[in-house]
Amino acid sequence: MQPDTSNTLGPYSDEALIQHLPGFTNHYATVNGVQLHYVDGGSGPALICLPGWPQTWYSYHPIAAELAQHYRVIIVDIRGMGSSEKPAVGYDKKTMAQDIYALLRHLNIEKASLLGHDIGGMVASSFGFNYPQATEKLILADGAHPSEGMRQMPLLPSPGAFTEKMDGQQPYVWWMAFNQVKELPEQLLAGRFQYLLDYLFRYVMLDESRMSPFDREVYAAVYNQPENIRAATAWYQALNQDIADAGTYERLTMPVLGIGSRVSFNYLQMSLPYMAENVEVVGILDSGHYMFEEKPAEVLDAVLRFLQPIE
Secondary structure (H helix, E strand, C coil): CCCCCHHHHHHHCHHHHHHHCCCCEEEEEEECCEEEEEEEECCCCEEEEECCCCCCHHHHHHHHHHHCCCCEEEEEECCCCCCCCCCCCCCCHHHHHHHHHHHHHHCCCCCEEEEEECHHHHHHHHHHHHCHHHEEEEEEECCCCCCHHHHHCCCCCCCCCCCCCCCCCCCCCCHHHHCCCCCHHHHHHCCCHHHHHHHHHHHHCCCHHHCCHHHHHHHHHHHCCHHHHHHHHHHHHCHHHHHHHHCCCCCECCCEEEEEECCCHHHHHHHHHHHECCEEEEEECCCCCCHHHHCHHHHHHHHHHHHHHHC
16 A cells, blocks of 8 residues: 655655656555555666665655666665665565565566665665676665674774764764664654754765755654654664675676765775675765765766666
8 A cells, every 4th residue: 555645744755755856756566575665767777776874765866867868767765764664674685685676576677777875785785696687787876785894893983083074084983883772763863853864964975065955854754753763773783684694695796886975985995896896986085975965967977887888
């Protein structure tokens, strides 16, 4: 059954937001035992787009229309995100990749390229590992599959590295630990998620003005809900299982593009060659983590140049 969010979220509902993307439509499908919301637009080879924390499908709006000039663009609210279902379990990235594979089968798509940002990059990576036969190309924007290196993240920041802006050389991502805690984040943040959003955008973006007041309200309206916070933290609470799963995978053989912002370029340069045999990493070093908003033209240039040969 399609959820009706128009009354509770008003101008920030899927029904209202889709009006900002002419040619795209909202859809809902129950696959792999979970109902997923996705938006669909354009025509051509399939490009599956997976968003990250703490955003929703709407994070692709700065680049979706241009991508849809060349591809069938399907932007999915991953398990636990936005209007998709938020079950109690299933937030390891292998299960979430199963969700996406089942959605492709539901849509009669045999093979697709995937573009994942942040947590979406983790899910896209897992899709490539588990369904290589269904993966044309893989694009990871400031996010890749969880690995043992995460266990080396510091509890305390390096001296002088924890300032108003995230340090690209010595990043301090304290929310990786905060989101491990069960129940407390939703108790602290329900109804006041705007405070975290404003802090996060200020900290990880170089130009936070590129995240508009309306965009911030869209995400606050979603993540103000306790169940949505609980589901989002579950993506992080599954990292130990994700790391264990990573140890069972062979290196990826399909073409992989990493797009790194100032805060993640070095990480992608170091980590992706361990994940895949055919890797290219490009840097958008005049952008922070939310590069779709800060530097959409540069993102589009990198994505379209990488994907173009499949047309």
